[in-house]
Amino acid sequence: MLRSDDKSGCFRFKEAAAKYRDTLFELGYTQFTVEDFHDVMIETLDNLEKKPSIDELLATFRDQGLSDYLVVFLRLITSAHLQKEAAFFENFIDGNRPVKEFCSQEVEPPGKESDHLHIIALTQATGVGVRVAYMDRTLGGKVTIHDFPEGCEPTIQLLYRPGHYDILYK
DSSP states (O other), X not given: OOSSSOHHHHHHHHHHHHHHHHHHHHTTOOHHHHHHXXXXXXXXXXXXXXXXXXXXXXXXXXXXXXXXXXHHHHHHHHHHHHHHTHHHHGGGOGGGOOHHHHIIIIISSTTOOOXXXXXXXXXXXXXXXXXXXXXXXXXXXXXXXXXXXXXXXXXXXXXXETXXXXXXXX
């Protein structure tokens, strides 16, 4: 998506970012909580549309402060989508917790691991397809492939090993 000539993926992502900024406000998040993270995301996407060199791209994503802001906004989008679609997602949350509580404890805090539910919510919210290759010990070392959302053409590929995701490059 970032290095291809397909600008529609970046445009769709920017549209989703704007939509979910507004959704976060509707859900009661303050402008102070949302705006800085949103603005950094949009600025970064604008810069990516200018086709930076590989070195510039690496510098962007290796900047810890910038990277943290991007991750926080992705967590906020995920949280907003889970809350917006609470009637569906509440059935998949352990411990009979309300969706809002799950989001404040498991989705929004930095450093919390993301799981299947987070990926479903984020891919539904952004329209960006993700393929996850699961490597676990339950199937005798076989890799299980899942596309999110189902039936999509994935633009991002991840390898999941218990407790960790890695980006796969073609």
